[in-house]
Amino acid sequence: MAKIGIDFRSACTSRKTGKGWYTYRMVKVLLEVDLQNEYRLYVNRGDLPEDFAIPDGAVAKICVINSNPLLWHFRVIADLKKECIKTFWAPSSFIIPAFLPNTINSIITIHDLVAFLFPKTHQFKATVMEKLFLKKALNKTSKAVCVSENTRRDLVRLFDFPKEKTSVIPLAPAIVENSGEAESTEMTKRLPHIATGNYILAVGTVEPRKNFGTAIAAFRKLRTQHHDLSLLIVGGKGWKEHIGEEDGVALLGYIAEPELFALYKNARALVFPSLYEGFGLPPLEAMALGCPVVCSDTSSLPEVVGDAAIMCDPMNVDAIFNALSKILTDDALRHELIAKGHAQAAKFSWKKSAEELRDIINAVAL
Numbered sequence: 001m002a003k004i005g006i007d008f009r010s011a012c013t014s015r016k017t018g019k020g021w022y023t024y025r026m027v028k029v030l031l032e033v034d035l036q037n038e039y040r041l042y043v044n045r046g047d048l049p050e051d052f053a054i055p056d057g058a059v060a061k062i063c064v065i066n067s068n069p070l071l072w073h074f075r076v077i078a079d080l081k082k083e084c085i086k087t088f089w090a091p092s093s094f095i096i097p098a099f100l101p102n103t104i105n106s107i108i109t110i111h112d113l114v115a116f117l118f119p120k121t122h123q124f125k126a127t128v129m130e131k132l133f134l135k136k137a138l139n140k141t142s143k144a145v146c147v148s149e150n151t152r153r154d155l156v157r158l159f160d161f162p163k164e165k166t167s168v169i170p171l172a173p174a175i176v177e178n179s180g181e182a183e184s185t186e187m188t189k190r191l192p193h194i195a196t197g198n199y200i201l202a203v204g205t206v207e208p209r210k211n212f213g214t215a216i217a218a219f220r221k222l223r224t225q226h227h228d229l230s231l232l233i234v235g236g237k238g239w240k241e242h243i244g245e246e247d248g249v250a251l252l253g254y255i256a257e258p259e260l261f262a263l264y265k266n267a268r269a270l271v272f273p274s275l276y277e278g279f280g281l282p283p284l285e286a287m288a289l290g291c292p293v294v295c296s297d298t299s300s301l302p303e304v305v306g307d308a309a310i311m312c313d314p315m316n317v318d319a320i321f322n323a324l325s326k327i328l329t330d331d332a333l334r335h336e337l338i339a340k341g342h343a344q345a346a347k348f349s350w351k352k353s354a355e356e357l358r359d360i361i362n363a364v365a366l
Contacts, residue, residue, distance in 0.1 A: 001036055001059070002365035003085045005076070008041040008062075010092040012048055015236060015254050017205060018281055019092040019111055022147075022171055024049060026091065029354035031058040037361065040085060042076050044069070073099065080104055087365040089357075090137070094130065097137035105142040105364050112147075112278025113154045114209060121209035121275060123238075135159065142364045145169050145357065147279040148300035169356045170304075171279050172348035173288035174257065191252075191259055194266050199230040200324060201267040201291070203260070203282040204274065206251070207238030211273045211296075211314050216249060218271070218320040223248050226328060229268075234260060264289040269327045272296065273314040280304045284348060287341030292334055294323040306347075308340035 011024035032055045039060040054060045065075050073095045089107045090097045097106040114122045115130040138159055144166045146152040152166050188195045204210040212233055219231040236254040245251055270286040272295040280301045283293045293309035295301050312319040327334050
């Protein structure tokens with residue numbers, strides 16, 4: 001039995017996005033598939049996710065370290081030393097791995113390299129933090145877990161990082177309980193579009209990299225032919241992106257997963273014209289729930305969607321318009337994309353990913 005430390009903070013936020021859901025789901029399933037190692041989950045406050053529970057048989061403990069954000073990392077390192085923990089997994093931050101002593105092995109997850117490839121589309125603070133700490137963390141880490149082959153290629157190329165010290169472990173769609181049941185009356189009151197199903201869905205934090213402006217431009221062309229169609233944009237407010245509601249376009253903000261899953265299930269299509277993704281979870285979630293997908297042909301998205309989506313140049317308004325138009329008017333194509341989407345989404349599994357991570361942890365902890 002080895003003792004493993006994990007930075008669990010991102011899983012504890014009330015409005016989780018990509019990295020938060022990754023940490024939450026990976027840790028939850030990791031504790032189900034690894035009943036041998038002992039885990040210490042580090043958080044900086046006591047408000048854990050409501051439905052998170054340590055599985056029966058798992059050896060794990062929540063460790064709350066109250067401190068200001070910067071000192072928190074060093075207090076965790078002190079606790080790792082005190083508890084004689086020799087392996088630490090950082091699923092969303094590079095600060096602790098950058099400062100770990102050589103006596104503690106680290107595993108870091110690389111979600112994307114947008115701070116290095118497209119810094120102008122990334123928050124300034126996040127860009128500075130990643131540029132300060134990622135290279136130092138890479139110099140010390142035992143294994144870099146990348147969420148896609150594309151991210152691994154970027155990492156090896158940009159940092160001359162040894163490929164043999166990398167592994168690719170993808171994300172997966174959520175396991176949706178009762179996803180076939182009808183939506184509640186209360187839900188359809190909050191989101192009346194669910195009942196009509198006459199909408200295109202776009203999902204992601206509202207920021208430049210998500211390229212919602214191009215989606216809106218394509219939607220304006222669609223509205224000339226489909227007058228009652230709506231475009232629903234789901235995602236929290238990010239930075240530097242100034243889009244507003246207009247005829248047929250609704251900004252729903254951040255919504256909880258049950259409502260998001262209902263929106264996927266009832267949408268005519270998902271449009272996802274992101275300029276760059278480390279993985280790209282919304283298209284996979286949409287496919288798992290029977291929603292046809294139009295997405296970018298860039299970065300990691302081709303390996304995520306395979307042949308189960310229509311891919312376009314994310315800056316080509318006409319291409320996105322044409323793809324969406326085909327889905328709206330060609331029932332045979334729509335049903336083909338739905339069937340292919342289900343099959344593609346089934347290739348990804350949190351259990352499989354957690355087992356691969358467990359094997360890496362065991363190898364590093366030897």
